[in-house]
Amino acid sequence: MQQQFLDAYDSQLRTAAEIAGASSTAVHGPLLLATFAGGRGFVTYAELGDVDADDVALLVDAAADHFLSLPDIAEVEWKTRGHDRAPGLHDALVDRGFVPEDPESIMIGEARLLAQQVDIPVQVTIRRSRTDDEVFAAGEMQGLVFDDPDWRSRAGDLVVRLREDPSTELWIAVVDDLVISAGRLQPVAGTEFAGLWGGATLPQWRGRGIYRALTAERARSALAHGIRYLQSDSTEFSRPILERSGLLKVSTTTPYVWTRPAG
Template identity: 30%
Template sequence: MTLLEDFHAQIRLAGREDEPRPGMVQDTDGPVRRTWSQDPAGFAMVECPAGLGEDPDHWIARQVDFFAGRGQELEWKTYDYDEPADLLERLRAHGFTVEDDEALVLGEVTDLLHPVTAKGVRLRLVDVADDGAFAGIADLHEIVWGRRDGHTQQLREELRRTPGTLDVFVAEAAEPMQVGPVVGSGQAVGHRVEVGQVVCGAWVRYSPGTDFCSLWGGTTHPAARRRGIYRALVAQRAQRASERGFPFVRVDCSPDSLPILTRLGLERVATTVPATRTP
């Protein structure tokens, strides 16, 4: 089997796209696998790893009705090998907005174990009791993305309840840094980074009973870019995954991360495209 076939069998067909998390429901509706927050303001994602059968529009309409009835925004995660081949066109016809492409990247954890020195930062594993680290990740996301949401708190609760399926790392500034102007919180501002401030947060999730771990996060402060921090945190997470016995790694990555990961030895094996619908 190819690595993509292993991934499809062990992760997608087995319903392991997401491990069980606090406050999240994982269920199926016919051929559709669903992961959704019990809070309608939270995340909802569906996919169809085995295709949608003879009446795709029936199953699409059922998901639209279900999540619209909850007043919940929905993401349909598509892979370029999903059936039917015209899935994205059908989703558009049901009111979905097709977002930017992402790359599914797979490879061996050992390819990522090369030591990397990141300049001007300290890397460390985060304990669930570390208020400062989680607050720092939330602050970082507000600076970079212009919004502060509940994702960081959900991440912390996930670590508290299921510590065997998640490790969180941060990079903290070991020296002052400065950049400006950048766009943050809706306006162009300069940013100074103080010693001890979180400049990158990244985590690795494990799928027990499979061969796969997955890398997430990696948002980096504008003042801390081009210092090798992302690559160093990839190596840190790979080392942790290797110690836990996971031979393969999966990343859903942006165009910014793709060149870094392919240079490290991972391979782009598919394209994923999210389609979103607001009720």
């Protein structure tokens, strides 16, 4: 099962699916170099092929030089995967100024197995968000949980996304009009997948099955839209929760981020 999930991930969620919405894309060997609005660059690939450390260093140099030549690009992410064959990649990225962030687990599960019945406190209601105010309330809660001072702008971006893309859904858990947990369901066009993103629960409401129930509701919605797999990149904090919901860890991913020097 784990290998089946990983094969589906590699064949469906890499390359084109990752750069949907890019304003421009360049190709260098196996690399896709994507530019997004807001000055963000992104590097991805299906595989690097039969390369050695010197070959990998040349690929990193080419990608770094490409984005360095684009003055509007302020930040670039190179998304690595733990199961890739990429000799010398860490050293080559660090040498060019990329900084590794915390590794995350690539979690995948079948929607039909995740659509469980989960008991939650009777005062909690789980439903899809209905208003912009609810999106901002969920964003404020997530900002508190993740210590994110920029939560308001992220919530504003989500409001726009929900209007422009009706396939994206925000699900919330509510007690007396207070959003205590939330998470998105984001189908990936042209694939059998939807992503589970932005999951958070207020500390005082954890350990009561609420986030697992939120995941189950998103799984039911995914099934209704013909989606087979659910996927999430999770921290070590959220990984056990997703495992209890039925997702499996199939690999890891580590973002390496380059930030343009000031001046």
